[in-house]
Amino acid sequence: MCGIAGIIQSDQQPVKQAELQRMIDTLNHRGPDASGVSSSGPVGFSHSRLSIVDLTGGLQPMQSADGMLTITFNGEIFNHIELRAQLISQGYQFRTHSDTEVILNMYAEYGPECVQQFNGQWAFAIHDQRQQQVFLSRDRMGIRPLVYTQTRGRFVFASEVKALFTLPDVERKVDVAALNQLFTFWSPLPPRTFFEGVLELPPAHSMIVKNGQLKIWQYWNLDYSPNEENRSLDDWADELRSLLINATQLRLRADVPVGAYLSGGLDSSVTAAIIRNYTNAPLNTFSVNFNDKEYDESHFQQEMIRELGTDHQTVCCSYEDIGRIFPTVIQHTEKPVLRTAPAPMYLLSRLVRENQFKVVMTGEGADEVLGGYDLFKETKIRRFWSRQPESKIRPLLLKRLYPYMKNLQAQSPAYLKAFFKIRQEEIDSPFFSHLPRWDLTSKLKTFFSDDVKQQVGNQDPLADFSDQLPERFSQWPSFCQAQYLESVNLMPGYILSSQGDRMAMGNSVEGRFPFLDYRVVEFASRIPVRLKMNGLNEKYLLKYAMRDLIPDSIRERPKQPYRAPDAHSFIDTDKQQARFEYVDELLSPEKLKENGLFNPTAVQRLVKKIEQGRAIGTRDNMALVGILSTQVLVEQMIHEKPVTTGNIDPKTSAVLA
Amino acid sequence: MSSIQSDVRNFVADNFLFGEDPESLQNDDSFLETGIIDSTGVLELVAFIEDQYSVEVDDDELVPENLDSIDRLINFIETKLKELA
Numbered sequence: 246m247c248g249i250a251g252i253i254q255s256d257q258q259p260v261k262q263a264e265l266q267r268m269i270d271t272l273n274h275r276g277p278d279a280s281g282v283s284s285s286g287p288v289g290f291s292h293s294r295l296s297i298v299d300l301t302g303g304l305q306p307m308q309s310a311d312g313m314l315t316i317t318f319n320g321e322i323f324n325h326i327e328l329r330a331q332l333i334s335q336g337y338q339f340r341t342h343s344d345t346e347v348i349l350n351m352y353a354e355y356g357p358e359c360v361q362q363f364n365g366q367w368a369f370a371i372h373d374q375r376q377q378q379v380f381l382s383r384d385r386m387g388i389r390p391l392v393y394t395q396t397r398g399r400f401v402f403a404s405e406v407k408a409l410f411t412l413p414d415v416e417r418k419v420d421v422a423a424l425n426q427l428f429t430f431w432s433p434l435p436p437r438t439f440f441e442g443v444l445e446l447p448p449a450h451s452m453i454v455k456n457g458q459l460k461i462w463q464y465w466n467l468d469y470s471p472n473e474e475n476r477s478l479d480d481w482a483d484e485l486r487s488l489l490i491n492a493t494q495l496r497l498r499a500d501v502p503v504g505a506y507l508s509g510g511l512d513s514s515v516t517a518a519i520i521r522n523y524t525n526a527p528l529n530t531f532s533v534n535f536n537d538k539e540y541d542e543s544h545f546q547q548e549m550i551r552e553l554g555t556d557h558q559t560v561c562c563s564y565e566d567i568g569r570i571f572p573t574v575i576q577h578t579e580k581p582v583l584r585t586a587p588a589p590m591y592l593l594s595r596l597v598r599e600n601q602f603k604v605v606m607t608g609e610g611a612d613e614v615l616g617g618y619d620l621f622k623e624t625k626i627r628r629f630w631s632r633q634p635e636s637k638i639r640p641l642l643l644k645r646l647y648p649y650m651k652n653l654q655a656q657s658p659a660y661l662k663a664f665f666k667i668r669q670e671e672i673d674s675p676f677f678s679h680l681p682r683w684d685l686t687s688k689l690k691t692f693f694s695d696d697v698k699q700q701v702g703n704q705d706p707l708a709d710f711s712d713q714l715p716e717r718f719s720q721w722p723s724f725c726q727a728q729y730l731e732s733v734n735l736m737p738g739y740i741l742s743s744q745g746d747r748m749a750m751g752n753s754v755e756g757r758f759p760f761l762d763y764r765v766v767e768f769a770s771r772i773p774v775r776l777k778m779n780g781l782n783e784k785y786l787l788k789y790a791m792r793d794l795i796p797d798s799i800r801e802r803p804k805q806p807y808r809a810p811d812a813h814s815f816i817d818t819d820k821q822q823a824r825f826e827y828v829d830e831l832l833s834p835e836k837l838k839e840n841g842l843f844n845p846t847a848v849q850r851l852v853k854k855i856e857q858g859r860a861i862g863t864r865d866n867m868a869l870v871g872i873l874s875t876q877v878l879v880e881q882m883i884h885e886k887p888v889t890t891g892n893i894d895p896k897t898s899a900v901l902a
Numbered sequence: 903m904s905s906i907q908s909d910v911r912n913f914v915a916d917n918f919l920f921g922e923d924p925e926s927l928q929n930d931d932s933f934l935e936t937g938i939i940d941s942t943g944v945l946e947l948v949a950f951i952e953d954q955y956s957v958e959v960d961d962d963e964l965v966p967e968n969l970d971s972i973d974r975l976i977n978f979i980e981t982k983l984k985e986l987a
Contacts, residue, residue, distance in 0.1 A: 652941055652942045652945055653941055655945055656941055656944065656964070657961060657962070657964035657965060659964070659965040659966060660941065660944055660964060660965070660966065661941075663934050663966055664934075664940070664941050684937075685940065688937065688940070691919075691920050691921035691922055692920060692921050693921065844920075844921045846921075847920040847921035850915075850916055850917075850919075850920050851920055853916070854916065854917055859917065859946060859949075861942055861945070861946065862940055862941070862942025862943065862946070863940070863942065864940050864942070865942075868920075
């Protein structure tokens with residue numbers, strides 16, 4: 246796993262090696278083991294390497310034997326051994342044991358369609374000298390990042406935006422439409438990024454750059470039709486189980502030891518249990534605990550550790566820890582966040598790295614793919630309720646849904662009904678499942694400055710998203726529509742990115758996700774809805790398929806979403822003041838005015854409310870984290886000024902420098 | 903403006919309106935319909951009434967009829983205060 250960058254001069258000027266070097270230097274955290282630069286006339290690539298497969302032979306950028314193809318590649322092709330055998334039988338010869346060389350030969354044989362045969366997580370670029378073109382591709386689910394921009398005379402790409410910003414002709418500007426989308430969906434809609442003119446190649450897309458022209462296409466898509474109805478429960482369960490076992494085994498292919506996250510929830514317990522029971526790999530697990538018991542799951546973690554007998558390490562996380570690491574976290578996310586949840590993930594990957602591991606397996610993706618999120622239950626309840634809008638009993642189901650939400654538990658039936666009232670236009674909307682979340686998030690726009698409010702006034706993020714929906718979307722069951730929206734929006738935009746790749750790679754750690762093996766994803770899309778969620782029992786088929794491997798207490802526990810303390814991490818309500826100087830400074834009226842994105846008076850009211858301990862709700866907490874992270878990001882990436890928290894360890898200062 | 907009215911208006915402005923102009927809120931505007939208040943907001947309102955006026959709000963009084971506009975809040979608070987007197 247690695248960092249990649251490249252320059253393609255459409256004006257045919259030779260690429261400057263120093264520019265490639267400057268770009269890749271900013272991605273050292275993604276690949277500290279080696280770095281390389283290569284150029285050939287108007288095309289140049291660079292690469293920073295985290296050595297995992299073929300430690301000595303996998304250096305990049307790599308050329309094909311005939312010298313006509315050059316690749317820079319970030320990620321893993323897990324089925325490289327099978328593909329290699331296939332290529333050898335077709336007469337190909339190999340000089341290394343790396344998956345990188347497999348990609349080169351697959352491209353030589355099959356051209357851009359080669360990605361259809363890849364099982365993995367990738368972002369790569371291949372310079373094809375015969376065709377005089379560059380081919381770029383990104384994995385199906387959007388696990389590995391790839392951003393690009395075009396300036397006068399050239400096309401440039403990289404794993405992260407900071408590499409693009411080393412070039413003098415790339416402008417540093419906030420994309421206000423992206424800000425508007427982020428304060429609706431938690432992430433800009435691809436291909437937008439937070440920065441104007443900088444785009445991402447969306448998940449499951451490939452691209453060819455030739456003669457200064459871009460050709461972009463989607464090579465794979467999620468499809469929930471048809472659900473197969475006439476198979477038995479055991480038949481479904483057997484296939485899911487064997488797929489997951491194989492997906493996990495493939496992901497243990499590495500020339501270095503592989504660790505596993507253990508959250509105390511079902512999904513990471515499943516991956517850890519498979520490693521223990523179906524492979525010979527030693528099992529080293531890692532988890533994060535919280536001082537604030539409201540967020541802590543260590544009791545369940547201990548249970549799995551006992552069950553599996555793992556070698557386990559934990560990192561404990563306090564309010565101060567989150568606030569202190571936050572500027573570093575934002576340096577890596579490169580987009581604002583509305584929750585602090587990425588911060589503990591950063592501390593967790595640091596723990597992994599300190600224990601000399603470079604690779605971790607996680608349960609990420611199971612909720613999207615197999616139907617675990619509360620949002621899916623909420624959708625089911627709201628659909629059920631909307632058939633009898635006057636029912637007094639049906640809204641009470643919503644209380645059962647969120648046992649951990651104290652504020653909701655305290656509501657009277659009359660208010661519950663009022664808050665979750667379902668309007669006719671919602672029932673008919675393709676976004677029925679997500680409207681409550683997006684409405685709530687959109688409330689944060691009240692903090693936008695007058696100028697931003699005016700600029701976004703005639704924008705319609707939902708219409709933008711609607712334009713991106715596939716034609717067959719309307720024919721899928723309501724439950725699958727919700728799954729789809731979650732899988733193409735929040736998962737790549739936030740879960741796998743801000744909370745995933747960016748937090749792990751920030752500490753040079755690669756995440757691997759058995760639930761996101763495309764065979765699991767394609768299989769799961771055919772599972773009947775009633776087996777994904779049975780009544781209100783989430784991930785029913787997964788629990789059933791794994792019932793002998795996972796203790797009842799883990800299988801039957803109420804699902805707790807992964808969360809971390811928000812406003813408390815930045816503002817001490819006992820002392821009624823900010824915990825860190827940077828918080829005060831970046832939320833000051835002067836700084837807010839200077840950046841021009843938020844209304845200083847409104848932010849002052851919010852801060853006062855939080856200081857006095859009166860902000861207990863999701864909206865206020867999200868507002869603070871969203872505003873503060875935006876301010877940190879603008880300071881770091883637009884103004885190019887470091888944001889420090891004092892007292893930080895040397896490793897962190899190195900990242901910020 | 904009565905003192906209850908100005909207390910209530912200030913509380914709503916400081917805690918829920920943030921970036922909106924407080925003057926734009928009419929005394930009979932529904933908090934629910936205007937989207938000013940979420941489920942937490944209701945609890946914040948109740949905490950405010952209990953702290954500010956030393957009254958207790960019963961569970962069955964947690965209904966929009968009592969809490970869903972400036973006017974309704976004023977009425978509700980005045981009724982509670984009369985009960986105390």
